Amino acid sequence: MTTNSSYVPAGYDPVTLEVLRMRLDSIVEEMGSAMIRSSGSPVITESGDFNTALFDPEGKIYSYSDFVQFHIGSGSVAVQNLVAEIAGEPLYPGDAFICNDPHTAGSAHPPDTNVISPIFYGEELIGWAQSQAHLVDVGGMTPGGFAPGAYDCYSEALRLPPGVKVFERGKPVEWVRRVLLNNVRVPTLFWNDVRSLVASNNTGIRRLCGTVEEFGLEQFRDHTRVNFEIAERVVRERIALLADGVYTADEWTEHNGHVNELYRVHCTMTKSGDQVTMDFTGSSPQTDGFINLSYGTLIGSVASALVPILAWDVPFNEGVMTACTVLAERGSLVNPEPPAPISNGHLTTGARVSRLVTKLLNEAARTSDSELIRARTQGVWADSWTGGISAGTRDDGEYFVLFNMDGGGMGTGAQPVADGLDCGGMMTQVNNALPDVEMNEMLYPVLYLWKRLNTASVGHGAHRGGHGHEFAWTLHGAGEVTQTVFAPNAQVVADGFGGGYSGGGSGHAVWRASNVNRLIDEGIVPTEHALHSADRELLEINQQGIAIGAEDVFVQWVAGGGGYGDPLLREPALVARDVADGYVTESAAVDVYGVELADGAVDGAATERRRAALRAERLGGQPTRPVEAGAKADSSAPRRDTQGWYCPASGARLSTGEDWRADVLTRTSIAAQRLGELGVRVRTRESEPAVLLEELISPSCGTLLETRIRVAEGEAR
Template sequence: MTRSDLRADFDPITLEVIRMRLDNIVEEMGIAMIRSSGSPVITEARDYNTALFDHQGRFFSYSDAVQLHIGSGGVAVRSLLEAVPTEEMHPGDAFISNDPHTAGSSHPPDTTVISPIFFAGTLVGFAQSQAHLVDVGGMTPGGFAPAARDCYAEALRLPPGMKIFDRGEPVDAMRRLIANNVRVPVLHWNDIRSMVASNNTGIRRLQATIEEFGLDEFRNYTALSFELAEEVLRQRIREIPDGTFHSEDWVEGNGHDDGLIKVACTMTVSGDSIAFDFAGSSPQTDGFVNCSFGALVGSVATAAVALLGWDVPFNEGVMRAFDVTAPRGTVVNPDVPAPVSNGHLTTGVRATRLVTRLLSQACVRSGNLQVSRRVQGEWGDSWTGGITAGTRRDTGEFFVWFNMDGGGTGTGAQVTGDGLDAGGAMGAVGNMLPDVEMNELLYPSLYLWKRLAVDSCGPGTSRGGMGIDFAWTLWGAEETTETVFSPTAAVPPWGFAGGCPGGGSGFAILRDTNLDQLLSERLAPDSTTIEAATVEELPVNAQGVALRAGDVLHCWIAGGGGMGDPLLRPASQVVADVRDSYVSPELARSLYGVVVDRSAEGWDAAATDAQRTAIRRARLADAEPAVSPTREVVADIADAADGIPTVDDDGEWRCPACRASLGTSPGWTAETVAVSRPAAARLADHGVKVRDRSGGEQGVWLEEHYCRHCGTQVQTQLLVKP
């Protein structure tokens, strides 16, 4: 049957049954991995992915655990096809790889196992499982190496085509080679076996599906599913006016150099396709933040699919509607020997932020309400990593602990409401935060607190989600070494349409504390009762940091950017935030302009109106050049969408609060006034915490744009300048 014949007379029920069957298979593969793995990174935090590919390396379906891996998974399968002739593949084979340079992995700990699938002697596809393994050798326990200057120091690198199972039996030589190069060989090998078990589950289920429908019908309907997914995504893109959009973001150091590293992206919308070009990004560095091209593709797809294909079946079709290019030898497409062990969680997530930013700027121009309402503040999008390695006091056993609490970032503000608190990174929305009790059971640790970081969310008409704030101490070990990285410390996620940036992330060690005294007196240790001789705020990237019994490791996680001017947030929502202790009464007044009182409503309406008017006047007085307001605020804000500038039929942007013209440029800042201040100090005024980086040649500044007619904040952006 030709494709045109099938499209003219296909059975939609069969199409949907096969599609959902494939989705269920990859989810069952994930369950098999969780139930057979011994690693809490997999079992508790779900840092894995499972997928099914056809015989050409196109993916049928993909699990929802870590979306970022789709780029690396696809590259891994296609690299295997280039490395091993299909006639040399057999039922029961499994191939392992983890090299970002040759196999597309996000970083070496993200190890991939690929198994060919045969039906009636014909190669019909591949089952692919990928998971973060606790240790992969190299100079630093845990696989993240801030001090590495080349990829050879980071890990044992496995290129495509390395056979780990041969016709159902483990290849013992490969097992011994790997075990000889990792610090926790038993756990590592068991996790490899769990990925093989996951693939075997997928193989059995896919073979049964093909048996049920027949190979020809299965292939016809999966190909049609690709085409329909692509069509829907392209139709959404056609709803966006053609245009070119550009922006930059900055990676904060490379592990041993504190300089900012540029990630640049130019997005071109043309007809029914979008091109993302990362030309202009910094050259690759000799630090661990270089992002493999596979991870870059996954980072772009993460945001593109979330904003445009939120309800589209996630298969190969959605990837065809956009194109990703990046010059070789850059931080977003490095060559050997560039180190890459943290590229996806630093440079990669910067790419995700950029795509979110650029697509929001484009989608807001759409006349299709469904598309235009996909705009959002940027997510906290990073991973604040802490890896602890040491020896248990009771057994003398060496352990490596990658604390998955680091994924508890806040998401960006939405038009429908506030961002999600501790919602995770956009590329890993299927990740989970581990239970405190499980971490304490598995590792020699005692948690002192784990709560929302109220100083991490970006204020706005709708606010960004909050990250988490937690602290723990050693409990069953005398001393450990820590590897830490906090990619979002000084350059936080942007807000949108006047929403403020979110907060940053970081680590501090409280040395020589009174913890033993508090515990002996049965007093709950928290940030108000713990006393420390010194508080050591750690660099953005560090390894080999000693943590001793009695010390406290404190971590705070980035939040999401806000959306819309905070002065347009309904007073009732501000009062609710005050009652929930998310906002202080003082901040409610100075930032949101809401005067809280003891009335039934919770605020003084007249005083609130006067306070908001005064704040708007002060903004215009501080602007460059200073102006006086000429129009009254007339907006009636029902949700955050009402706080976004709108464009009329003549292409003129209108202020959401007073409806005055903001100009006719592609953006809405042509006729605004602006104020630029050091970012850390200005955000501190907003109750948002980021690391100060205002001095030197690469200072981080916050530029705020106001409607010159009424003083409404319509855009904020971060700049890097002296």
């Protein structure tokens, strides 16, 4: 969004405001470039798991880079807590502070390490430069910083609170450096990345001081304040277009590292006028597993959904989140207290928060009077990173830790006008990237056997949810590694919207004692069908200490996004193309989309008959009202007028009540079983409570109005 003159207060030049805003955005992007060029970690250089930002002296955001959005909250809390911690202490140009403790510094988890540097103009403190990145190892019980086996935060990593000075007047604080490097497994890589964060901050400091020199300090302060106000005004106008009301929804975090239980993430969203409140009261208490979410990352996870849905074209600064209040009980899953472990809360519970906010905004947007806002409804993104961390010693004796960023290849939710992105990443990852196979093979002793779309992850719909991907590797240059895995989107998968189905789940397996090396020696490509193994071991959702040997094959599959609209409304030609491209199987084309093909081409008459038969099957009889030919993808999402709710695909009336769901046909089944019938892979839950799929159907025309994942009442936490 460029600065619209209608938002500019009298006496201010919109061009000057925009030039300054863009200058700040350019500075934080240049900080990111400096980090990438000076870091030796593929987590930073290949996958962009970092953020850079500039803050005012009090910790308000001047500008934030478009890399990982949930760092919005963790970075802000880190700067604000640092300001409070060092109040009254001497501060000099060239100082830099390091912190990574989720409880005291707001970090998403201990590997996400902040370096924060003061910015002086002359002798006056005018702000802070902040750089944060995932460092490959930060000590603790498990290589890589993710600790499924931890029962408290003390086991997870070396914890650095705000106020630890790592550079003073431009030089390393030697005793701090020694303590840090004594507690990590890859000290050379760790220290180089700390230096790259400092280099990023130094770049921001130079550029910001040059900007202040050009504009003058008073004009800089005044114009940044106005830009805050403009951003806040735009977001408030968008919020005002949502339907007023109180909305509630749940999501569920799976498996805390010790037990395969489900943990409730609950939110009540109150929207009134141009203000929205997200109240997470009612979420599960904190647990003794690594899925607890720091409060700073709770804020960032809310922003991860709210910003792209309502502020998609608003450059991020302090004003963007001003209209949103976030509440959470202390001691809960989403606002824990020590000694709660927290090393994977952001990728599990945090991702569930983003999914939850998406569902709540979908509900408030669907009855908006604004077509612009209704168009922001969407299938829910897969989110919930699927992780694999390998650690061991190479054949040459060098110790290594591989945090494989391929875990970010999950599918996004479908949109009203388009399919979701394949391997698009989490909602929080604006600039998601996956590592090159060749880069991982060059840096680590692994050999990839395949890397492909996970077609069993697709969220079927009039527009499809994005696919996740699947890959397999075997060791090449190491005899054995110890593996840590987490697959937080295995059982409770992402919802579709408006009749779109849920996407598939994620998971890991080890194919033990395989013939992989013999195939390679014989020059045979080790495909899935050519590989034989003594056992194909399905790993736990969260597990550590898994031994993988040179004859084993490690397989990981990543989840897909939810679909949008009834699959029977998808354009038949698109289904035919999907089959030809291998995105959808021919059986799914017939049984899910109702499209009959003859030699790869659509048989129009047979397709009409097949779709009519599927609608009749949904109702257990013949529909009484036909669906209009050419109904659009969003025509299965119920709409409201003065007479109540209706189905746009046929015009059939659904309900005159506040909630149309009570007056339509609902089919309930076990989610893994029902989605499996549609060719979608979801892990079966072996214990209570059951994970269910509800299909809500128009009783007049057989249109699929909504599907939703629900956890049965019972033993859920």
